[in-house]
Amino acid sequence: MSDIQFIKRKNISFAISALLIIVSLYSFITKGLNYGIDFTGGTLLHYQFENEFENEKINEVLEKSGIDGSIQRVTDGKNEIIITTTFLDTERKKEFRDILRREVGNLTEDGIKRETDIGPTVGRELKENATKAVLWSIIAILIYISARFDFKFAAAAIIALIHDSIITIGIFSILAKEINNTMIAALLTLLGYSLNDTIVVCDRIRENTKKFKNSDFDEMVNTSINQSLSRTIHTSLTTLIPVLTLFFFGGEILRNFALALLIGVLVGTYSSIFIASPIITIWNKGKVR
């Protein structure tokens, strides 16, 4: 068994986290988030042309048609492009497609890979639902952990969760990656994952509390972390392996999803050891043992 002083050096990890959170919040406030059309409403067109073309050409067409939009080249596709615009109705979409055919190149029926229109009201609702989902999960988990463990564990787990969400969203803000519906799913999953990690450590602490009644609490928490450390590393790795394959081989649509999970697994593993456990010890000090 390893013997690393996690608790004694908690100031280092707290400083690192504080820095990460400040950077995340700063980016969140100044840069904001790059919401996808799922949340803002709009139109997404994913086309594959039969011939090569310059991105400039598409931008020209957009400008000429007076459509406000942005483009993203599909890196692992051939002549594929994703155009995101404000909400276009069927007629305007058809018109735009015709202009593209004239100006850019041949676009067959098969080349029309994906077209998505989301009305603004639907977008707003999706956003509300996503927020509700995150909040309700936190509440439900708080209740479950309080019932199964102790409130101090629940509080520590939730603080770790909030820590993870802020940093993950912050990184997405810094990288200007798109936040869409699937991203919320990824965020919730990594909350579940991070929690999973925290619980494994908490479970050890709970067990050891019964076993070593007279030992120092901090010492005991530190032992617990060390005892579950190899498990934490193994599980993080076995989860990271498929997430990485998903990132590299899963295709354009799932890449952001995999990225969120990747960040989430790393941050989640880190937080359960370096944030959640020390918080339990701090919380515990405030009380009579």
Add this chain to the structure above:
Amino acid sequence: MKQNIRFYLIIILVIVGFAIYTLYPLSEKINLGLDLKGGLDLVFEVDSEKLVDDTIDMKASKIKEILSTHGVVDYSVTTDLKNNTLSVSVFDTLEKEKLEEIEALVIQDDILYKDKGNIKEGLLMKVRENKIREGNADSLNQALIVLRNRIDMFGVTEPTITISGKTRINVQLPGKNSQELAEDIGSTAVLEFKLLREENGSVESVSEKTKLGNPGSDYKVFAGQLNEITGRTPFYMVERITQMKGDSLADARIGYDEFGKPYVSIAFKDSGAKKFAQITQNNIGRRLAIILDDRVMSAPVIQDVIPNGQAMISGSFSEQEARKLSMILKSGALPVPLKRVSEISVGPSLGKESITKGVYAAGIGALLVLIYMIFMYRLCGFIADFSLIMNVILLLAGMALLKATLTLPGIAGIILTIGMSVDANVIIFERIKEELRVGKTVGAAIEGGFDKAFSTILDSNVTTIITAIILYNFGTGAVKGFAVTLMLGTAINIFTAVFAVRTIFSVVTSAFNIKKLSI
């Protein structure tokens, strides 16, 4: 104990056998989402603004009818669609009692209520918008039936049509679908017959529209169909009062005139036929506009009485358009106007690519995890690998049994499950290692390892399931698919880790009388 192990082993084999049987053949048993097989996903929402406007217009017609049946000649009924109000004034000099009686009749309404004033000086009425919305649930169910009929008539196979929330209908059409189909399915298809103004009832193009003058409170301007030859759109000045609605059609079919031009012939049911005969009789020589969803299809002159309830809608449409129109009319009008609020269309090629990439990523991911486990835990790694494979098989079988839909995020969910499912095994193995380190025998170490790992496995998986359930409740479409795989995967995980793996451990240790565990 030996007896028990044999029994447990049989249970496991039966479950796995049944799962494999459920999955055969795989391509038919797993229900793919539209994002994987390609198709069109539409969300329609009750157009409440239009619904309120339509209701106010309808109420105005009704009030006019009340007034004229009570002998009122000089009156005005005006609507204000911006503020959703309606005002009524009677200018005839009538006795006070008579006026009050009429006012009482006008006010007696389930949707309108008196705001202020009186019928002599101007009675302002407001709309109870919540009342209109209350009727939505029924209308939505009826609308769903109409949509289903239309989709069936257009020959789309395996559509999924569901009501979501209080005001929405979700339509999923698999396969290759043109977007025009989306428009046709969702058209309200309200057919109305209104008389044109006798003088100056129509103009030939939009530039002449001003010649029609101010419609006032009794008339309304409607656009006609684009004339393909002249390239111009005519406009019509039409009475606000609807003579008749097309909701009592017995039939609608395509026909051809003497020049081979297609038209749509409609036939009213008995009661409708009688009413139609009366209208045509009273208005010989006038032009009757046939209006579909606020667009004038044609405005023929009434030549003679039409007693049999047969009418013809001719316009500048192709054969295909005429056929579509006849189908839409036959399926009936939607009870409420709908608007499309979201539309997702995925081409079949993208779906196939996504599956290939997803399966590829899952395969590589799984293979690497399998190798990792053997490398780290030797013999026990094989047991973990067995449980991992069992997990995936059971997860797929569970999805097939529940008829759950596999979406692209769902595949991601499976990949994630692969990683997380070995977690339970890792927890158990690490515990067994600890027990062995303390000096326990192999049997006791396994026993102790499982016992101590159980609460950890349970707590960590239950919290994941909680998140998945909440995600399922608040998520939409593809995200729901992800939640399902995560939920099922985690639940199955508890079973395989705690029950199956333990049984296999017992089998292996008892069969070979192992003294030293390769872990």
